Amino acid sequence: MIQASIFPGRYVQGAGALNRLGKEAARFGKKLLQFAIRLQLIRLFQDIKRKLKKKLKLFLRNSVENAQIRKSIALLNWSKRLAHKL
Numbered sequence: 001m002i003q004a005s006i007f008p009g010r011y012v013q014g015a016g017a018l019n020r021l022g023k024e025a026a027r028f029g030k031k032l033l034q035f036a037i038r039l040q041l042i043r044l045f046q047d048i049k050r051k052l053k054k055k056l057k058l059f060l061r062n063s064v065e066n067a068q069i070r071k072s073i074a075l076l077n078w079s080k081r082l083a084h085k086l
Contacts (some may be wrong), residue, residue: 012024025032 011036
């Protein structure tokens with residue numbers, strides 16, 4: 001048995017409710033599809049943004065570490081050259 005409750009939105013449950021999803025969604029017309037697509041795009045872009053932030057933080061941290069390593073190597077090489085001169 002299918003039961004439907006009508007609030008500001010519509011809530012459908014019961015055996016076979018997913019089979020009726022198309023009919024229920026058709027009641028809302030194109031607006032439902034546009035809303036669903038927009039919602040999924042927002043979620044997708046938020047997920048992409050979150051992943052890019054993580055990768056950017058990792059990249060920047062590695063870049064700083066690499067720069068520090070290069071400076072340390074340069075300083076070590078300079079000190080070796082200076083020691084050879086003495």
